[in-house]
Amino acid sequence: MLKVKEKTIRIGTRDSELALWQAHTVQKQLQDLGYKTEIVAVKSDGDIILDKPLYELGITGIFTKTLDIAMINGQVDIAVHSMKDVPTALPKGIVQAAVLERANVLDILVHKGDLSFLENNGTIATGSLRRQAQWWNKYPNHTVVDLRGNVNTRMQKLKDNDWNGAVFAAAGLERINLKPDSFTNLDWMIPASAQGAMVIVAMENDGFTIDAVSQLNDIETEICTYIERQFLRTLEGGCTAPIGALAKYNEHDDTIDFKGVLLSIDGKQKLEIEKAVDISEWKKLGFNSAQEILENGGAELMKKIKNELKK
Known part of the structure; x- marks a missing residue:
C-alpha cells in the first residue's frame, strides 16, 4: 500500500474537454504514486476571445497566461498544458517539471x-x-x-x-x-514544436511538487521537444510565425533525426533543414539547425513575417 504524501497538489487546467482530459491523466498518474491531488479549472482569454486570430491578439502563450498567474498567486501548484501552446520562455519563477510520453505528432x-x-x-x-x-x-x-x-x-x-x-x-x-x-x-506537414506532448510546469521554489511531478517525466520526449523548442526559440518564432519542427530518436543506432521548416505567411517561400546526428550532439541540434536557416535567408524572412504581423 502506497503511503499518501501530505500536501494536496492542486492541478491547474483550462476548462475545455481536452485540457481537462490532460489534467485528469496527470492526476491519475500522481495518485498512483500516492499523492493527494485536486483539479482547479480556470478559463483563459484564448478560449474566451474567439473572433480574432491568435496572432492578432498580440500575445504568445495566451492559453497558458491565466494559469501562470494562478500559479504565481498561489491558487494552483502545477499547470498541465499541450506543450505546443507553451511559450519557449517561461515566466520568471516557473519551471518545466515534467514532459509526459509523447502521443501522435501528426x-x-x-x-x-x-x-x-x-x-x-x-x-x-x-x-x-x-x-x-x-x-x-x-x-x-x-x-x-x-x-x-x-x-x-x-x-x-x-x-x-x-x-x-x-x-x-x-x-x-x-x-x-x-x-x-x-x-x-498530413505526413508531409511538419508539426508544431512539441506537438503531441504534454508538459507540467510548477513554481521553481516548490521542491515538494517538483519532486513529485518529475517522476512522470519521459526522457526521450523531453530531449526531442527540447530540440524542437530550441529551434523555435532561436528563430524567434514565439507561437505565431509559420515554423515547424520534429525530432525523433532512433533506438537502433542512437541518433536523432531532425526536420525544421520556416515559411512565409503566404507559403510561397519555404526554408527547410534535415539533419541526423549522434545522440551525444542533441543539446545544440535545434540551435545549430535554426542558425543554418537564419544564415540562408531566414533572418530576412523573419523580419518580413514580423512586419506583416504588425499590420
Whole structure:
C-alpha cells in the first residue's frame, strides 16, 4: 500500500474537454504514486476571445497566461498544458517539471465528402499560421479560412460551414475520442514544436511538487521537444510565425533525426533543414539547425513575417 504524501497538489487546467482530459491523466498518474491531488479549472482569454486570430491578439502563450498567474498567486501548484501552446520562455519563477510520453505528432485533415477538392479549388480551415503556410505551399489555389476555439468548438464549426475540411492535431482528437473516420494523415506537414506532448510546469521554489511531478517525466520526449523548442526559440518564432519542427530518436543506432521548416505567411517561400546526428550532439541540434536557416535567408524572412504581423 502506497503511503499518501501530505500536501494536496492542486492541478491547474483550462476548462475545455481536452485540457481537462490532460489534467485528469496527470492526476491519475500522481495518485498512483500516492499523492493527494485536486483539479482547479480556470478559463483563459484564448478560449474566451474567439473572433480574432491568435496572432492578432498580440500575445504568445495566451492559453497558458491565466494559469501562470494562478500559479504565481498561489491558487494552483502545477499547470498541465499541450506543450505546443507553451511559450519557449517561461515566466520568471516557473519551471518545466515534467514532459509526459509523447502521443501522435501528426496533423490530420478532417474532411467532408471525398478528397477530389485537393486537385481543384478547396476551402480549408485552420487558426494556425504554420498549417496555413504549409497548406498554401502545397495547394496555392486553395482558400484558407480562420478557425478558432477549443477542439469541440472547431469540430462543430467544421460541421456548420461549407468548408471542405479543417486541420487538427491528431493527438487532441484521439485523446477525447473525437477523431472521425473521414480524416487523412498530413505526413508531409511538419508539426508544431512539441506537438503531441504534454508538459507540467510548477513554481521553481516548490521542491515538494517538483519532486513529485518529475517522476512522470519521459526522457526521450523531453530531449526531442527540447530540440524542437530550441529551434523555435532561436528563430524567434514565439507561437505565431509559420515554423515547424520534429525530432525523433532512433533506438537502433542512437541518433536523432531532425526536420525544421520556416515559411512565409503566404507559403510561397519555404526554408527547410534535415539533419541526423549522434545522440551525444542533441543539446545544440535545434540551435545549430535554426542558425543554418537564419544564415540562408531566414533572418530576412523573419523580419518580413514580423512586419506583416504588425499590420
